[in-house]
Amino acid sequence: xxxxxxxxKVLPPVVxxxxxxxxxxxxxxxxxxxxxxxxxSFASQTPLGGTIAHxxxxxxYVSEMMTQVFDSNWLSGGKLxxxxxxxxxxxxxxxxxxxxNSLEEKNGVLYATCGVECCNEKGDTVIVGEALAKLIxxxxxxxxx
Amino acid sequence: xxxxxxxxAITYEELTPGYEFPPASxxxxxxxxxxxxxxxxxxxxxxxxxxxxxxxxxAAYAMTSMSRFLLLPPGTIHASQELEFFRLVPVGTKVNCQxxxxxxxxxxxMRMLVLEFNVWDESGEIVQTGKATVMLSA
Numbered sequence: 490x491x492x493x494x495x496x497x498k499v500l501p502p503v504v505x506x507x508x509x510x511x512x513x514x515x516x517x518x519x520x521x522x523x524x525x526x527x528x529x530s531f532a533s534q535t536p537l538g539g540t541i542a543h544x545x546x547x548x549x550y551v552s553e554m555m556t557q558v559f560d561s562n563w564l565s566g567g568k569l570x571x572x573x574x575x576x577x578x579x580x581x582x583x584x585x586x587x588x589x590n591s592l593e594e595k596n597g598v599l600y601a602t603c604g605v606e607c608c609n610e611k612g613d614t615v616i617v618g619e620a621l622a623k624l625i626x627x628x629x630x631x632x633x634x
Numbered sequence: 635x636x637x638x639x640x641x642x643a644i645t646y647e648e649l650t651p652g653y654e655f656p657p658a659s660x661x662x663x664x665x666x667x668x669x670x671x672x673x674x675x676x677x678x679x680x681x682x683x684x685x686x687x688x689x690x691x692x693a694a695y696a697m698t699s700m701s702r703f704l705l706l707p708p709g710t711i712h713a714s715q716e717l718e719f720f721r722l723v724p725v726g727t728k729v730n731c732q733x734x735x736x737x738x739x740x741x742x743x744m745r746m747l748v749l750e751f752n753v754w755d756e757s758g759e760i761v762q763t764g765k766a767t768v769m770l771s772a
Contacts, residue, residue: 505675518666518673520698525709525771535709535771544712545697549674549690556688564689565722572714 494558494601494624500587503554507542509579515546541576547616550585551605558587559601559622571605571618581609585616592624599624643705646738646770649747653735658699661728662687670694686722692729692762693717696751700733706747709771713746716765723755730754736765745770 733751
């Protein structure tokens with residue numbers, strides 16, 4: 490895998506359609522019932538003008554893209570730093586994209602630094618940031634039951 | 635981020651830098667993770683091929699466990715997130731979460747909280763760390 494990772498490499502995008510049903514499902518699954526996500530009558534009275542998806546739901550798609558490329562080197566050893574720039578709303582189709590910006594060695598481990606971005610169908614940036622994944626690892630650390 | 639309504643919930647004014655939330659423990663059981671995977675559209679996807687808990691699920695539950703103790707206005711939103719994944723844990727693992735207030739910022743009408751959390755597994759090994767900035771509605 491490591492030889493396939495190089496600066497400039499474009500990561501395969503993840504595309505997801507956002508619906509209120511999906512947002513409600515995420516609220517149930519995560520226990521995050523903030524009305525800005527699930528209560529249209531409340532959300533419509535706020536400056537956001539309607540319900541929005543949980544930031545952590547959209548971030549899960551970013552993680553999915555990183556997992557597809559880096560697998561366990563992302564899931565154990567990955568690092569993420571993002572800003573939520575705009576809300577994702579029911580009806581939006583969001584696309585997560587990423588690109589390897591650089592390869593760096595730190596303490597004998599090679600890391601890929603990737604720029605990550607999630608945009609809606611209008612091109613508005615929903616999430617922007619950076620993700621770091623190990624490229625050379627001496628074995629994945631795994632917890633035990 | 636969830637607006638808390640717990641009996642022990644504290645308000646924004648009481649949240650000073652260094653404030654530590656009561657520790658929380660939760661089991662990342664199969665039913666919880668299955669529900670999570672369905673919600674993030676990953677049923678049958680890449681995350682389902684492994685018997686490990688997706689790190690973002692751990693982060694989501696850590697955030698929720700923190701918010702149980704917060705009485706924040708409805709409409710509070712997530713402004714930024716940092717995460718570092720140290721260790722994969724299998725489904726069924728019980729994890730412990732400790733969170734604290736790192737910063738509290740007020741800029742004009744805008745109020746923000748920076749919250750840090752650490753998640754450990756049962757053997758005391760660090761699983762994940764995170765830092766979330768949340769913006770409170772006026």
